[in-house]
Amino acid sequence: MAVYTHLGAEDMAALLAPYHLGDLVSAKGIAEGVSNSNWLIETAQEPGKATRFILTMYEFRIEISDLPYFLGLLDHLAAKGCPVPRSIHDGAGNLYRVVATPRGERALALIEFLPGVSLHEPTPGQARAVGAALATLHGAAADYPATRANGMGLAEWQRLADACGPQGLASIDPALASLVAQHLPRLAAQWPQDLPTGVIHADLFPDNVLMQGETVTGLIDFYFACNDVIAYDLAVTHAAWCFDAAGLAFRADLSAALLEGYASVRALSGAERAALPVLAQGAAMRFAMSRAYDWLNTPADALVTRKDPMAFARRLQFYADPANGGVFAL
Numbered sequence: 001m002a003v004y005t006h007l008g009a010e011d012m013a014a015l016l017a018p019y020h021l022g023d024l025v026s027a028k029g030i031a032e033g034v035s036n037s038n039w040l041i042e043t044a045q046e047p048g049k050a051t052r053f054i055l056t057m058y059e060f061r062i063e064i065s066d067l068p069y070f071l072g073l074l075d076h077l078a079a080k081g082c083p084v085p086r087s088i089h090d091g092a093g094n095l096y097r098v099v100a101t102p103r104g105e106r107a108l109a110l111i112e113f114l115p116g117v118s119l120h121e122p123t124p125g126q127a128r129a130v131g132a133a134l135a136t137l138h139g140a141a142a143d144y145p146a147t148r149a150n151g152m153g154l155a156e157w158q159r160l161a162d163a164c165g166p167q168g169l170a171s172i173d174p175a176l177a178s179l180v181a182q183h184l185p186r187l188a189a190q191w192p193q194d195l196p197t198g199v200i201h202a203d204l205f206p207d208n209v210l211m212q213g214e215t216v217t218g219l220i221d222f223y224f225a226c227n228d229v230i231a232y233d234l235a236v237t238h239a240a241w242c243f244d245a246a247g248l249a250f251r252a253d254l255s256a257a258l259l260e261g262y263a264s265v266r267a268l269s270g271a272e273r274a275a276l277p278v279l280a281q282g283a284a285m286r287f288a289m290s291r292a293y294d295w296l297n298t299p300a301d302a303l304v305t306r307k308d309p310m311a312f313a314r315r316l317q318f319y320a321d322p323a324n325g326g327v328f329a330l
Ligand SMILES: Nc1ncnc2c1ncn2[C@@H]1O[C@H](COP(=O)(O)OP(=O)(O)O)[C@@H](O)[C@H]1O
Pocket: 001, 002, 030, 032, 033, 034, 035, 036, 038, 054, 085, 111, 112, 113, 114, 115, 118, 207, 208, 218, 220, 221, 222, 223
């Protein structure tokens, strides 16, 4: 997360009053992340007994009309035992509220705080646990009744690339514009059409998984969740987890563990397995393009760390290299 909107203690207390959670004890902006402003909130009904929550203010890339899908999905998955934060409803039962801020009207929601830490250098055991948790999520979400199209699909990668423009892409790295021109039309032509679809997380990066040891204690940040190709979610997770911390070297041990963990809960069909190389190239393109756009357009005053588009451009090259075709064989 990030903090785009700066709020004083009085503003924060007023925002939280409709939740009837007691007195505001502390509110700390969380610098991780990109899309929203987030705070770790502590409130207490009585002195010395504080409870933690996460307050999210939706800043961009999120339509308010999608919030019932995202927040309802958290409650659906939590009810099935998945380690996801429940949404906290206000005193009138609302899942989210729209408030006036110095930057204009914003929607906000409060969710449960979950224990655990996100990892920078996962072990194979942790990657296996994440694979299994992802497959469990896919199963638990199978009867979620709402649907949402993927707003970060192929058409959006193209729109982001066009918005950056060849010069903007080249200003990030001289190789980026030609890489996009080489691979984006091919991916559009080769994109699989007939694979099983369902609810996917679509952004299960290490910073969106909380762990204690090898136990997944939290799957968070469902704000790209949507209905799309289920195996694409595994490809996204693979692209996010299976390279070293610098994003340069492929980690075969993490890859094997993640795929094994996934397959231990949900078997992949032959068609899904065969499609993983192209799905992973698409995943890498998706994050290269959103990062490139953010690289060129992040407000100067935002408390946010821009993420390197080239880390995913390099992964795209890795997945597109025929010499690496065996990565997804189990
Ligand atoms: N339910 C939660 N419990 C504990 N920590 C959380 C929770 N939700 C978010 N966080 C913390 O806030 C950070 C940013 O949250 P996240 O939802 O990933 O924001 P963004 O969408 O901007 O990436 C996480 O990396 C984590 O440290």
